[in-house]
Amino acid sequence: MPRVNLLNTPSYSEEDIYSAVSRQFEALEVEKDLNPMMMVLLKPNLLYGRKPEAGITTHPSILRAVIRWLRERDITNIVVAESSGGLFTAEYMKGVYSLSGLKTPGIEEYLNRDFTFRSVPTKEGFSVKSFNLITPVTEADYIINLPKLKTHAMTTVSIGVKNLFGTIPGLQKPDMHRRYPKTGDFVRMLCELCETVRPSLTLLDAVDSMEGNGPGGGTVRHTGVTLCSKNVYALDAAAVRFMGLDPEEIPHLRAARAMGLYPEEVELTGDALVPCSPAFKLPDAIKSAGFDDSVPGFLRKPVEKIMDALLRSYPRVDRSKCVGCGKCAESCPRKIIKIENKKAGMPRKDCISCFCCQEMCPVHAISVKRGLRGL
Ligand code: SF4
Ligand code: SF4
Numbered sequence: 216m217p218r219v220n221l222l223n224t225p226s227y228s229e230e231d232i233y234s235a236v237s238r239q240f241e242a243l244e245v246e247k248d249l250n251p252m253m254m255v256l257l258k259p260n261l262l263y264g265r266k267p268e269a270g271i272t273t274h275p276s277i278l279r280a281v282i283r284w285l286r287e288r289d290i291t292n293i294v295v296a297e298s299s300g301g302l303f304t305a306e307y308m309k310g311v312y313s314l315s316g317l318k319t320p321g322i323e324e325y326l327n328r329d330f331t332f333r334s335v336p337t338k339e340g341f342s343v344k345s346f347n348l349i350t351p352v353t354e355a356d357y358i359i360n361l362p363k364l365k366t367h368a369m370t371t372v373s374i375g376v377k378n379l380f381g382t383i384p385g386l387q388k389p390d391m392h393r394r395y396p397k398t399g400d401f402v403r404m405l406c407e408l409c410e411t412v413r414p415s416l417t418l419l420d421a422v423d424s425m426e427g428n429g430p431g432g433g434t435v436r437h438t439g440v441t442l443c444s445k446n447v448y449a450l451d452a453a454a455v456r457f458m459g460l461d462p463e464e465i466p467h468l469r470a471a472r473a474m475g476l477y478p479e480e481v482e483l484t485g486d487a488l489v490p491c492s493p494a495f496k497l498p499d500a501i502k503s504a505g506f507d508d509s510v511p512g513f514l515r516k517p518v519e520k521i522m523d524a525l526l527r528s529y530p531r532v533d534r535s536k537c538v539g540c541g542k543c544a545e546s547c548p549r550k551i552i553k554i555e556n557k558k559a560g561m562p563r564k565d566c567i568s569c570f571c572c573q574e575m576c577p578v579h580a581i582s583v584k585r586g587l588r589g590l
Contacts, residue, residue, distance in 0.1 A: 301545065305328065341410075438457070
């Protein structure tokens with residue numbers, strides 16, 4: 216039976232985090248899975264370059280503690296690798312590393328400097344036949360997935376499975392949104408990606424988390440825990456319960472269950488899992504989407520069609536906040552965003568409501584508006 220270990224982790228102080236990492240890895244007997252000859256890859260969430268206090272990226276103290284723990288076991292071949300939203304180039308990632316606090320002793324020397332990718336075939340029967348993955352992911356013997364606990368405008372939550380979307384290089388990510396514009400298809404693709412990357416271990420940074428308009432524009436909430444598991448679906452389900460939400464309402468967990476990946480029984484160890492009260496605030500896009508997928512049986516298709524037309528959410532730009540940086544246009548899978556007179560314009564026609572634009576806007580100038588398609 217898969218096991219999820221939860222530990223109260225009050226702060227990002229070196230002492231608290233190293234203690235939490237050591238106890239998490241001891242509880243799950245991680246040392247037994249490793250040897251000094253292995254290449255160990257650490258996959259943080261670096262959505263884009265932001266200071267750690269913004270609650271958008273995996274905190275550097277987690278990376279520093281994991282690296283220290285590995286080094287103390289004579290493991291030296293360690294790579295911290297991620298493809299943020301935006302370009303996957305040395306220059307772009309240098310800025311992300313720097314802004315996210317990773318260009319500091321104990322981490323800097325392990326940052327990935329290989330910006331190539333490889334095509335990796337998937338399992339038979341998957342809808343995606345192969346994924347392009349950043350090269351270090353394809354070379355690693357052991358992958359430690361280090362997500363940040365956040366809400367997400369398209370997938371409701373961003374935890375362990377969603378964090379692996381950052382193994383797809385740079386601007387190939389918007390292309391996946393273009394290929395899988397519907398949430399149900401997109402989250403199934405995420406599960407297929409997860410089965411292709413196959414993280415060995417997931418350690419969730421939920422010391423400070425993000426609620427509301429995550430993954431980039433929400434509010435930081437101190438939640439004071441870390442969760443760890445060798446089963447990423449079990450960890451995601453436990454984290455969702457911790458958020459005060461129902462795993463049955465989370466699209467990627469429903470997809471995982473349909474694919475036979477979701478463990479029906481999980482052993483919870485460590486400190487008690489006490490659901491957050493009040494529950495995490497959801498993104499505006501999720502709230503206004505209403506009963507997406509919740510209408511049963513024969514009514515589902517026609518009702519969804521009507522709801523899609525009437526209640527679909529779209530991005531809206533606050534022109535007074537927009538600085539014309541073009542990050543939204545760069546990340547838009549449909550290439551419909553135009554920057555004119557240093558302001559972004561977003562027509563609803565052809566918009567697939569993926570909210571990549573909102574996710575990438577550095578000044579939170581994009582909000583969610585419910586409205587009729589094409590108007
Ligand atoms: S990303 Fe935000 S600030 Fe930049 S152009 Fe788009 S809306 Fe404006
Ligand atoms: S405008 Fe925004 S929400 Fe619409 S397709 Fe482009 S990135 Fe997605």
